[in-house]
Amino acid sequence: MPPIEDLWREVAPQVLGALVRRYGQFDGAEDAVQEAVLAATAQWPSEGVPANPRAWLMTVASRRLIDQMRSDHARREREEAASRVAAPDVPDTDDTLELLFLCCHPALTPPSQMALTLRAAGGLTTAEIARAFLVPEATMAARISRAKQKIRPGTFLVDVTRLPVVLHVLYLIFNEGYTAVDRVDLAREAIRLTRLVHAQLPEDGEVTGLLALMLLTHARRPARVTAGGDLVPLDEQDRARWDRTMIAEGMELAKLSAGAAALGPYQLQAAIAATHASDGATDWRQIHGLYLILERVAPNPMVRLNRAVALAELDGPAAGLGLLATLDDDPRMAGHHRLLSVRAHLLERAGETAEAAALYRQAAKGTANAAERRYLESRFRRLVPGTNREGDGGGSHAGT
Amino acid sequence: MKFLISLHINPAVLESLTEEEQAAIGAGHQALLAETKESGELLSTMALTDPSQAAVVSVSDGRTVATDGPFAEAKEFLGGFYLFDVESRERAIELAARIPDAAIDGLGVEVRQVMFADGPLTGPLEA
Numbered sequence: 001m002p003p004i005e006d007l008w009r010e011v012a013p014q015v016l017g018a019l020v021r022r023y024g025q026f027d028g029a030e031d032a033v034q035e036a037v038l039a040a041t042a043q044w045p046s047e048g049v050p051a052n053p054r055a056w057l058m059t060v061a062s063r064r065l066i067d068q069m070r071s072d073h074a075r076r077e078r079e080e081a082a083s084r085v086a087a088p089d090v091p092d093t094d095d096t097l098e099l100l101f102l103c104c105h106p107a108l109t110p111p112s113q114m115a116l117t118l119r120a121a122g123g124l125t126t127a128e129i130a131r132a133f134l135v136p137e138a139t140m141a142a143r144i145s146r147a148k149q150k151i152r153p154g155t156f157l158v159d160v161t162r163l164p165v166v167l168h169v170l171y172l173i174f175n176e177g178y179t180a181v182d183r184v185d186l187a188r189e190a191i192r193l194t195r196l197v198h199a200q201l202p203e204d205g206e207v208t209g210l211l212a213l214m215l216l217t218h219a220r221r222p223a224r225v226t227a228g229g230d231l232v233p234l235d236e237q238d239r240a241r242w243d244r245t246m247i248a249e250g251m252e253l254a255k256l257s258a259g260a261a262a263l264g265p266y267q268l269q270a271a272i273a274a275t276h277a278s279d280g281a282t283d284w285r286q287i288h289g290l291y292l293i294l295e296r297v298a299p300n301p302m303v304r305l306n307r308a309v310a311l312a313e314l315d316g317p318a319a320g321l322g323l324l325a326t327l328d329d330d331p332r333m334a335g336h337h338r339l340l341s342v343r344a345h346l347l348e349r350a351g352e353t354a355e356a357a358a359l360y361r362q363a364a365k366g367t368a369n370a371a372e373r374r375y376l377e378s379r380f381r382r383l384v385p386g387t388n389r390e391g392d393g394g395g396s397h398a399g400t
Numbered sequence: 401m402k403f404l405i406s407l408h409i410n411p412a413v414l415e416s417l418t419e420e421e422q423a424a425i426g427a428g429h430q431a432l433l434a435e436t437k438e439s440g441e442l443l444s445t446m447a448l449t450d451p452s453q454a455a456v457v458s459v460s461d462g463r464t465v466a467t468d469g470p471f472a473e474a475k476e477f478l479g480g481f482y483l484f485d486v487e488s489r490e491r492a493i494e495l496a497a498r499i500p501d502a503a504i505d506g507l508g509v510e511v512r513q514v515m516f517a518d519g520p521l522t523g524p525l526e527a
Contacts, residue, residue, distance in 0.1 A: 110487060135443060139441075139443060141440075143441075144440075146438060368401070370515050370516050
C-alpha cells in the first residue's frame with residue numbers, strides 16, 4: 001500500500017468520527033468524508049500532501065457536509081445549527097474507536113456491521129469491500145447505504161459493554177479473510193483494526209487476546225495451503241514457512257493477555273494457538289485443559305469438538321470418540337460435517353477403516369467449502385483403494 | 401453465504417392459473433426483487449424461456465449432436481433462479497418462502513448453497 005493511501009486511511013476515520021460527534025449524523029458525514037478522500041486522491045499525489053492532512057480533510061469534509069445540509073430545504077433547523085459551527089476546529093481527540101462502536105451497532109446484521117466497519121473505520125472503498133466479499137459493487141453499495149441509514153449516532157461514546165460485539169465483528173472479518181485464499185486481504189485489515197482498538201484499550205485482556213489469536217493464526221497462512229490450493233492440516237504443516245516475526249509478536253501478546261484477571265474466550269483461544277505454535281512436541285495436556293476452561297466460559301459444541309481432538313491425542317481415540325458421542329443429541333451439530341470428519345479421523349486412528357471411510361465421504365458432501373471437500377475426499381480415497389478417481393465430486397467444475 | 405434458489409415450474413400448472421393469479425405471481429416477484437436489491441442481498445435473477453425451446457447437446461466420437469427439447473421427460477422444469485448473498489441458510493429459506501411459486505401447488509422452490517463460483521458477478525469463489 002502506498003504511504004499516501006496509508007495516511008488517509010488512518011486519518012479519514014478520525015475526521016469522520018469528529019464530524020459525527022459534531023453534527024450528530026452518520027449518513028451525511030460518511031458521504032462527506034468519502035468525497036473529501038476522493039478529492040485527496042485527486043490532489044495529494046500531484047500537489048503534495050498538505051502539512052496537516054487531518055485538518056485538510058476536516059475542512060473539505062465539513063464544507064461538503066454543510067453544503068449538503070444547506071441545500072436540503074427540509075432540514076432548515078439543522079442548517080441553522082450547521083451555520084453556527086461553520087468553521088470547525090481540528091479536534092485533538094481520536095474518535096476512531098467511537099466510530100468502530102457505531103459501525104458495530106446492534107441494530108445491524110453482522111454482514112452490514114462488517115461492511116460498514118471496513119468502509120467507515122477501515123477506510124476501504126465500496127469497490128474494494130465488494131471485491132473482498134465477492135459481490136457486485138452495486139450490491140455492496142446498497143448494503144452499506146442501508147446500514148448507514150439505519151443507525152442514529154445517539155450518544156457518541158465508547159460503551160465498553162458493547163466491546164464484545166466490536167471484537168466479534170473484527171473476528172468475523174478476520175475469518176472471512178482466513179477462509180478465502182486470494183482476494184483483498186481482509187485478515188490483514190482485521191489485524192490493522194484490532195491493533196487500533198488495542199492501542200486505545202491496551203489493558204483489556206480480550207482485545208490483546210484477539211490480536212494475539214489473529215497474529216498466531218495469520219502467521220501460519222503460508223503453510224496452510226499447497227500451491228494447488230489444497231488444505232494442509234496443522235500437524236503436517238512445514239513450520240519453517242510460518243512467519244516467525246508474527247509468531248513472536250503473537251506469543252508475547254498471548255502471554256500478556258493470559259495475565260488478565262478474568263479469562264475470556266479470545267484470551268483462551270490465543271493461549272491454545274500459542275501452545276500449538278510452541279516449539280517441540282505439542283503439549284496436548286495443556287491444550288485439553290484450555291479447551292475445558294473455554295467450554296465453561298463460552299459453552300459451544302464446536303469447542304467440545306476441538307476438546308475431543310485434544311483428548312484423543314492425550315488418552316487415545318476411544319476417549320475422543322466417547323466425548324464426541326455427547327454431541328450427538330445437540331441439534332446444532334446433527335449431521336454437521338465437522339462432527340462427521342472429526343469422528344472419521346478418530347475412527348481411522350482406531351483402525352475402524354470402513355466406518356471412517358464412509359464418514360469421510362458423508363462429511364465431504366456436507367461441506368460448502370470446496371478446498372475442505374477436496375481434502376475430505378482425499379482422506380476417503382486414501383482409505384478405499386481403487387477409488388482414486390479424478391472429478392469424483394470435487395469442489396468445482398471439472399478442470400478448475 | 402451465497403444461495404441459488406431455483407424455481408421448478410410446471411407449464412401446465414402455470415397455464416391453469418387465472419389472469420389475476422398470474423399477475424399476483426409477477427407482483428410477488430417484483431416485491432421480492434425490490435426488497436433484496438435494497439437490502440443488498442440480490443446478486444442476480446434470471447427467468448428461462450419455455451422448456452420446449454431447449455436443446456440438449458451431446459458429443460460422441462467428436463461429433464456434436466443437438467436435440468430439441470428438454471433433457472428429462474418430466475412435468476417440472478427449471479424455470480429460473482435467484483442468486484442471493486445472505487447471512488444464513490435460515491435467511492435464504494425465509495426469502496424462498498416469499499417467492500410466490502412456493503405457495504402454488506405443483507411448482508417447486510429449491511434452496512442450494514453455492515460452493516464454487518467465478519465470473520464478474522461473484523469473482524472467483526471457493527466458499
